[in-house]
Amino acid sequence: MICSVQTLGITGIQGKAVTAECYISNGLPGFDIVGLPDAAVKEARERVRAAAKSSGLAFPVSRITVNLAPANLKKAGTHYDLPILISILCACGSVRRPKNTTAFLGEVGLDGSVRPVSGVLPMALAAKNEGIQCLMVPAENAPEATLARGPKVIPVHTVQELAAGLNGETVLPEAPVWEPSPEAAQMLDFKDVLGQENVKRALEVAAAGSHNVLLIGPPGSGKSMLSKRLPSILPDMTWEESLEVSQIYSVMGLLTSKKPLVMTRPFRSPHHTVSNAGLAGGGSNPRPGEISMAHKGVLFLDELPEFKKDTLDIMRQPLEDGKVTISRVSGTVTYPAECMLVCAMNPCKCGWYGDPSGRCRCSDSAVDSYRSRISGPMLDRIDIVVEVPAVHFEDLRSRAEAEPSAAVKKRVNSARDLQNKRFGSGGMCNARMGPDEMRRYCELSGECAELMKNAFETMGLTARSYDRILKVARTVADLEGSETIEPQHIAEAIQYRAVNLGNR
Numbered sequence: 001m002i003c004s005v006q007t008l009g010i011t012g013i014q015g016k017a018v019t020a021e022c023y024i025s026n027g028l029p030g031f032d033i034v035g036l037p038d039a040a041v042k043e044a045r046e047r048v049r050a051a052a053k054s055s056g057l058a059f060p061v062s063r064i065t066v067n068l069a070p071a072n073l074k075k076a077g078t079h080y081d082l083p084i085l086i087s088i089l090c091a092c093g094s095v096r097r098p099k100n101t102t103a104f105l106g107e108v109g110l111d112g113s114v115r116p117v118s119g120v121l122p123m124a125l126a127a128k129n130e131g132i133q134c135l136m137v138p139a140e141n142a143p144e145a146t147l148a149r150g151p152k153v154i155p156v157h158t159v160q161e162l163a164a165g166l167n168g169e170t171v172l173p174e175a176p177v178w179e180p181s182p183e184a185a186q187m188l189d190f191k192d193v194l195g196q197e198n199v200k201r202a203l204e205v206a207a208a209g210s211h212n213v214l215l216i217g218p219p220g221s222g223k224s225m226l227s228k229r230l231p232s233i234l235p236d237m238t239w240e241e242s243l244e245v246s247q248i249y250s251v252m253g254l255l256t257s258k259k260p261l262v263m264t265r266p267f268r269s270p271h272h273t274v275s276n277a278g279l280a281g282g283g284s285n286p287r288p289g290e291i292s293m294a295h296k297g298v299l300f301l302d303e304l305p306e307f308k309k310d311t312l313d314i315m316r317q318p319l320e321d322g323k324v325t326i327s328r329v330s331g332t333v334t335y336p337a338e339c340m341l342v343c344a345m346n347p348c349k350c351g352w353y354g355d356p357s358g359r360c361r362c363s364d365s366a367v368d369s370y371r372s373r374i375s376g377p378m379l380d381r382i383d384i385v386v387e388v389p390a391v392h393f394e395d396l397r398s399r400a401e402a403e404p405s406a407a408v409k410k411r412v413n414s415a416r417d418l419q420n421k422r423f424g425s426g427g428m429c430n431a432r433m434g435p436d437e438m439r440r441y442c443e444l445s446g447e448c449a450e451l452m453k454n455a456f457e458t459m460g461l462t463a464r465s466y467d468r469i470l471k472v473a474r475t476v477a478d479l480e481g482s483e484t485i486e487p488q489h490i491a492e493a494i495q496y497r498a499v500n501l502g503n504r
């Protein structure tokens with residue numbers, strides 16, 4: 001007797017259709033799972049057998065073979081428990097065969113309960129593409145599965161309940177489609193930061209176009225303080241962007257039934273002891289790294305020179321491409337990684353180089369060696385470099401409240417709206433323009449071209465930094481609501497690269 005049941009698998013953050021086929025034959029009792037299962041899938045044998053017994057369902061005492069097809073796709077995770085169990089119960093006649101447009105996901109407990117699993121959102125999206133009409137998932141994952149706006153989602157609590165439903169003894173109710181409700185997240189506000197108007201302006205431009213930023217200044221000038229307030233001015237996410245980010249968080253198992261959708265842009269600030277795999281993603285069972293967790297949001301590297309040089313350098317390619325590809329013997333996986341990089345550092349070891357007080361005692365070579373920890377190619381990827389000087393006494397004394405984040409966010413949002421109109425709502429932004437888009441949207445008048453020519457010659461720009469200046473200028477123009485790039489926009493963008501870092 002052969003019986004097959006639909007389920008889904010996952011590679012990277014891409015869902016795939018998988019079929020669990022069960023074959024029960026005479027012979028010595030045994031239970032095998034084939035089709036490149038990993039250790040967790042193999043252990044399903046023990047869970048499935050106990051769950052069936054605890055649920056009062058007959059489990060065959062025969063030779064059982066379960067094949068997870070396609071057999072060349074690596075299967076990982078515990079969500080195969082439920083389809084494996086259902087295929088066995090169907091093959092031995094304990095439950096009625098489900099339609100082949102019904103798919104199952106879920107981990108089972110020894111007591112017959114159905115437990116939540118990770119990666120449900122990308123699998124539900126894949127189910128939609130595969131024409132699955134009904135998705136049976138652990139109750140806790142049901143809100144997440146409905147986000148796909150595809151198959152109808154049936155929440156399952158126990159194996160017993162599911163078996164009764166399949167046999168037509170009870171009706172399993174459908175989960176309501178989860179709707180986001182506006183959330184008022186408590187965020188740190190820019191109004192606490194006194195003075196530093198230049199830096200705030202630079203961060204506003206960066207947030208509007210998702211440009212990479214480096215803040216450089218003496219200790220206690222507010223670099224960490226300013227960066228931590230960035231989330232409060234980041235533009236709202238479109239639905240498509242939210243879904244994309246949520247898929248990564250789903251694979252990491254970070255979504256909950258109360259909050260199945262990531263609605264605010266991520267802000268990740270890994271410590272400088274982070275490993276290469278922790279930052280860029282990897283491991284023998286590949287997982288997304290911080291750079292992917294910051295997809296569509298901010299990756300904040302505080303105390304940049306403290307990071308290991310090779311750890312920083314592995315980010316070079318992902319920063320450019322907006323994705324990380326991890327190759328393993330078992331195949332390659334790709335994770336999206338379109339983040340905005342924000343870095344903070346002191347100008348030298350003691351922290352006071354260039355301060356008007358003249359209290360830096362570092363030798364030139366010491367300053368050079370401190371800065372050389374960050375490679376030239378890495379710096380070339382930074383669009384906006386801002387100096388964060390020590391706060392003036394007058395600013396501190398007055399304690400005047402600065403502009404609140406809400407006002408800044410409004411401007412950032414309207415600049416991003418312009419970009420969404422220009423590029424579509426997929427979340428493309430100025431920083432991610434390719435040569436085609438640049439040709440179309442960054443046309444320069446004679447005067448602007450002249451400015452750029454001067455900058456190119458005097459600042460010794462690379463081709464990449466030339467492009468990056470144009471992209472920043474595009475964002476500055478968007479913030480002003482200007483259709484064309486004007487000389488003052490170019491001038492502002494050039495000024496953001498004019499900070500002398502010695503080694504570029």
Ligand SMILES: Nc1ncnc2c1ncn2[C@@H]1O[C@H](COP(=O)(O)OP(=O)(O)OP(=O)(O)O)[C@@H](O)[C@H]1O
Pocket residue numbers: 192193194195196217218219220221222223224225226344345346391
């Ligand atoms: N512009 C400012 N307005 C109000 N308070 C400030 C400002 N700048 C700094 N502070 C105060 O100083 C503290 C230290 O600032 P912060 O940690 O951001 O410094 P930093 O530039 O990151 O220094 P380091 O280089 O040592 O990391 C803040 O928590 C805040 O209390």
Ligand SMILES: [Mg+2]
Pocket residue numbers: 223224225302303344
């Ligand atoms: Mg700091």
Ligand SMILES: [Zn+2]
Pocket residue numbers: 348349350351352353360361362
């Ligand atoms: Zn110094």
